[in-house]
Amino acid sequence: MKPKCESCNSCGMPLESKEDFALGDTSSVYCKYCVDNVGQLLPYDTILKNNAHYYKESQGLTEQAATKMAKDLLKTLPAWKNVGV
Amino acid sequence: MTRKEQKEKTRAGLVGQAETLFALNGISSTTTADIAKALKVSHGTLFVHFSTREDLIKAVVDEFGEKLSTALGARCSSDLKLRDLLKAHLSVLAEYEDFYMRLVSESQSLPPHIRSILYSMNASLSYRFYRAAKAEMDKGVIKKMTQVHFFNTWMGLVHYYILNRDLFSERTPILVEVGEDLLRHFFHLIKT
Numbered sequence: 001m002k003p004k005c006e007s008c009n010s011c012g013m014p015l016e017s018k019e020d021f022a023l024g025d026t027s028s029v030y031c032k033y034c035v036d037n038v039g040q041l042l043p044y045d046t047i048l049k050n051n052a053h054y055y056k057e058s059q060g061l062t063e064q065a066a067t068k069m070a071k072d073l074l075k076t077l078p079a080w081k082n083v084g085v
Numbered sequence: 086m087t088r089k090e091q092k093e094k095t096r097a098g099l100v101g102q103a104e105t106l107f108a109l110n111g112i113s114s115t116t117t118a119d120i121a122k123a124l125k126v127s128h129g130t131l132f133v134h135f136s137t138r139e140d141l142i143k144a145v146v147d148e149f150g151e152k153l154s155t156a157l158g159a160r161c162s163s164d165l166k167l168r169d170l171l172k173a174h175l176s177v178l179a180e181y182e183d184f185y186m187r188l189v190s191e192s193q194s195l196p197p198h199i200r201s202i203l204y205s206m207n208a209s210l211s212y213r214f215y216r217a218a219k220a221e222m223d224k225g226v227i228k229k230m231t232q233v234h235f236f237n238t239w240m241g242l243v244h245y246y247i248l249n250r251d252l253f254s255e256r257t258p259i260l261v262e263v264g265e266d267l268l269r270h271f272f273h274l275i276k277t
């Protein structure tokens with residue numbers, strides 16, 4: 001069986017190849033989009049904005065629908081479990 | 086069988102049973118009690134494995150999502166051609182068609198978190214398809230169009246047939262019956 005796909009603890013993005021990981025470090029639990037240039041997790045508001053953008057760009061959701069969906073998604077991810085509710 | 090193996094077996098059984106009943110009767114009309122009863126375990130046992138009903142729905146959706154991302158060449162092998170990607174998409178949807186039809190038709194009444202996962206999976210698909218499509222657009226093989234139009238046109242076509250599958254085929258999965266035809270038609274639409 002294939003190893004279970006890891007995913008970013010902040011945004012849920014699948015971590016499939018080395019380049020997907022924060023700073024290219026495969027021991028990181030975050031993806032490259034969720035950290036700054038020293039590997040520090042970005043603030044919730046930035047991640048929320050990025051995530052909403054992801055819904056908008058890929059499928060054409062409105063700002064409002066995309067933001068709500070991003071909030072609903074982040075709510076249960078390890079990095080944000082108790083934030084932004 | 087060790088206790089751990091037994092536990093995993095029960096968990097997998099619950100996920101499989103949930104998928105079967107969701108597919109058969111719909112997601113919102115299937116209760117945790119229905120699922121436990123069908124598997125002949127106590128209602129309490131179900132909650133040992135899944136603390137909420139939503140967790141169990143999420144487990145079924147995650148399993149589907151993993152199949153999808155494996156089939157679409159996750160883990161580095163992302164240089165699949167557009168046609169192969171779309172073909173792989175159809176074949177996983179066909180495999181999960183009974184359940185997937187419920188996901189799509191009940192989209193607006195799903196728990197919000199489940200819905201956000203479904204559309205996040207769609208976002209990944211959209212990026213993956215468009216990356217492959219963009220390469221062919223740049224070569225002038227297919228028409229230039231936006232990522233949203235490209236992805237939504239494909240999904241619109243596939244979902245219409247899934248949602249109305251009783252009208253378009255005597256047999257299921259309908260994607261096995263009409264998949265190749267849809268693929269051919271889609272390429273006919275997008276080619277330059």
Ligand SMILES: [Zn+2]
Binds near residue numbers: 032033034
């Ligand atoms: Zn991330």
